[in-house]
Amino acid sequence: MVEIIGLQEAAEMVSDGASVMIGGFIGVGGPNSIIEALIENNVKDLTIISNDTVTPDLGIGKLVVNKQIKKAIVTHIGTNPETGRQMNAGELEIELVPQGTLAERIRAGGAGLGGVLTKAGLKTPVEEGKRKLDINGQDYLLEMPLKADIALLKASKADKAGNLYYNGATRNFNPVMATAAELVIAEVDEIVEIGEINPNDVMTPGIFVNFIVKGGR
Amino acid sequence: MVEIIGLQEAAEMVSDGASVMIGGFIGVGGPNSIIEALIENNVKDLTIISNDTVTPDLGIGKLVVNKQIKKAIVTHIGTNPETGRQMNAGELEIELVPQGTLAERIRAGGAGLGGVLTKAGLKTPVEEGKRKLDINGQDYLLEMPLKADIALLKASKADKAGNLYYNGATRNFNPVMATAAELVIAEVDEIVEIGEINPNDVMTPGIFVNFIVKGGR
Amino acid sequence: MEKAQIIETIAKRVAKELNKGDVVNLGIGLPTFVANYVDAEMQIIFQSENGFVGLGPAAEKGEENADIVNAGGLPVTILPGGAFFDSSLSFSIIRGGHVDKTVLGALQVDEQGNLANWMIPGKMVPGMGGAMDLVVGAKKVIVAMEHSAKGKPKILKKCTLPLTAASEVDMIITEMAVIEVTADGLVLTELGPETTVEDVIAVTEAELIISDALK
């Protein structure tokens, strides 16, 4: 059962210290309006799970600049120099994860799987401290599932049953994140009536979504 | 690069002894016209990977009746009494797999993952002979990836780039199977021009598909 | 009781276990009837493991769509707000704990909440289909079945048939009783119409703890 709420209401659901999955790829397909509200709220000590930390002037990047993040589990921080600075200064903990592994870890969290067995990261710093499995003579890293308190998604369109539709490359991590958090809030460009998204074309079924918010483009 | 071929041409690509993934759920979303051609060809000793063995008068069910299958990796055989009879008579080897595990094993095969860690099947006959992993104090079964020589899919629509679109509940195992076979042939109700399927709505990207066949509905 | 009355009694009682907005998967056979006793205000979302949420009633004669069938292969409908998906997402929903309640039939259930419902060795081996994933993944597992097989107990001290899953059943609902599976054992919490505790015990092999609040 999905409810339509406002940006501030959405932001207030994120508490200090929460773990938050945030969709988007360098901000494209990111819930950037909800993040603006998080910056107003100034919630602190967040653990962020996302592809990257965007740029200093957008979305997650602004949360970094505003020092609201304690830890970030990401694949890439090169587009936001402030992330690297805070990491080197010991102000921000960064866990770097190969992109495919991040997608699978989140998916495993949402799908009730015990972990992910991948070759990505073998014989690199990524394997440090992790269990390795020999499966039929081949080594695989065992990577742990990821879950979060809240997922903040961005979709192009939602119907009033919470079904989501993503345009173009905005889909990225949003559909897997929808499955792996206790509470799921989707910022959307457009809210339509039930029936306006063909049931064949739904990309995230409404059963995964708790709240939708009309965001600015 | 996708080619449009005929039903007989498609059937001829399946050799005696081949492992074949076949989409569909009790025949719905199954490549039933290609299977008719397989019956004409009378290829033998197939290893079939599919959800079920349908009913004796349709699709895979007819392959069973015609004794073309050596082994079937499936989740359910209750809708086809002939499958049970051949199994009990030792004429047909059946590996029963929980449905979610079957989907994940095929997905793992297609996604380059080393295996699937699931609780489904623990403390049941499904766990026999399999490795169990203790992950943070919880037991999981390690289930092996599945791949096949050929996948025979059914889609509602294909464009000439091989992009597939499935109506309703016909999608089922087709998209994961598309990723896990050396050769992928899709039987489709309708072939449309490139551009007629919105790139957002493609369910199986054409890069996975080698051949498309216009089938009868 | 007549067969039809047994089904109605069980299905109606199971329906009461569902909460507003629940995502529910109903097994094939008896559990399917539960949908008949759920009104629209409850906004229950039924999941069909072959690939959709928003499972509606059986299709009217002449209105069948060959592409829309339930997990039994029968022509059904999808309600407004529903969504189709593939088997991989369908079982992410199931295994990942996104189904609030699953209602299944059983051949045997026991004091530990073990369930056997997918094979009788040497006799009948239909396969588990989605049952093992459902029982492991759903937040609450409700067994809905006739209390006994022609007087032969199905609620046992220990299942003798190969299991579908161990210690996953939360509740057993029959035409004679509602039984909760607890750490202490099976607790009889409710009696069916015109049924006594003695009637239930007579066709139950498992030890039953009689609830203080027995209804």
Next chain:
Amino acid sequence: MEKAQIIETIAKRVAKELNKGDVVNLGIGLPTFVANYVDAEMQIIFQSENGFVGLGPAAEKGEENADIVNAGGLPVTILPGGAFFDSSLSFSIIRGGHVDKTVLGALQVDEQGNLANWMIPGKMVPGMGGAMDLVVGAKKVIVAMEHSAKGKPKILKKCTLPLTAASEVDMIITEMAVIEVTADGLVLTELGPETTVEDVIAVTEAELIISDALK
């Protein structure tokens, strides 16, 4: 050579490695230029790991679509026949061996085909993004880079920086040379324009086997 000429030399040579119908992922930076030297008849399908196949040229000024960007976040286009998907399918494509060739830059490559291209400890830690999956998953891994860093070798006996992956590089293409990674070591198969074997050896730390068929 001028920078622009170096890029052109490398990109043109990499383009020759692509076969008709290949699915190809081009890394950010220099590898991106490879697309400029591939003609439409080749039917190469470029994959963008943020979620599509059919990656086309950069969007024209004024024609940008904010929803269609490449893995570097820049506005691009999708070609007819392309398809969008989520990160999970994107990396199933990559990890699952459905990308025929991946072309990446490198900080260091070595005689075993080890690759380091994602961090310089204490200095620059951009992160691996999709590189570790790409290098492990793609059928053929081509490193495309300037041969040396201002005269300092990048093709080493053994990488000193943290690896992106071990023994996965198949080929190294620079403005000075084409080098194949084999079980016996690095084989110099081709020289760049106006380059001698001695020129290459002078800026290569790794042992080079000179191919009999050196071009």
